[in-house]
Amino acid sequence: MPVYVLFFLLGLLSILSRGRSYSMIFSSSCSFCGVLRYFFSIILPGTKNIRMGIAFMNGKMKMGVFKYYWQTYSTKSILIILVFIASFLWGMISQSYQNPLVISSPNLTWMDYFFHNTKQAFLTILLGFVTYGFGSLALGAISGISAGVGIEITLQNNMGESIITAFLPHAIFEIPAILLSCLYPFMIWRFITASIKNKNLQYKLVKIELIPILFCIILLFFIAAIMESIFILEIEV
Secondary structure, three states, rough: OOHHHHHHHHHHHHHHOOOOOHHHHHHHHHHHHHHHOHHHHOOOOOOHHHHHHHHOOOOOOOOOOOHHHHHHHHHHHHHHHHHHHHHHHHHHHHHHOOOOOOEEEEOHHHHHHHHHHHHHHHHHHHHHOOOHHHHHHHHHHHHHHHHHHHHHHHHHHOOOOHHHHHHHHHHHHHHHHHHHHHHHHHHHHHHHHHHHHOOOHHHHHHHHHHHHHHHHHHHHHHHHHOOOOOOOOOOEE
């Protein structure tokens, strides 16, 4: 078993045990070491992926679009998902040691939610681009923690059914959009790397990666905002 997987599993098991403070410190350390080790093992763009992308764009490699995305970004996608899940669990467990907050319905429109989410997404992309992915992972982790805290507060208020009626209707659209926003900086850097390697701008990468994924992010946030304005519950401190 790879070292980073072992570290991550140890951290996750320690979190789920809900032990004392030293257990929480151990879990966070293990999770951090595991994710960091995994991050450095995949973060730099490999020449194999670059060659595969160029072959796909030039029509020399026949495959479906989704298979192309998966073969190109599977490791980075898995990393982002693991960070989000670990942060989600951390948010739930940390809130379980706190007093429950009051939940009430907000007075916001879908446009408020949409502009807030898209603003956060572009901030994630910008910060991730500047930091080569570190910033987008950090903001993705914050989103995961926030979601975990919200779910735990809902359970603390004995409103578990609201997870289905209020959280899931918009989360099934919003969470994929958040994950894609975290992945997008890697796509930008892939475009830059491929352009430098081939000494000319790779416009096909813009066509098959940058534009479609950006459109998907905006569309998912738009649908999530509509659903959120109808179903979501707000937490009042």
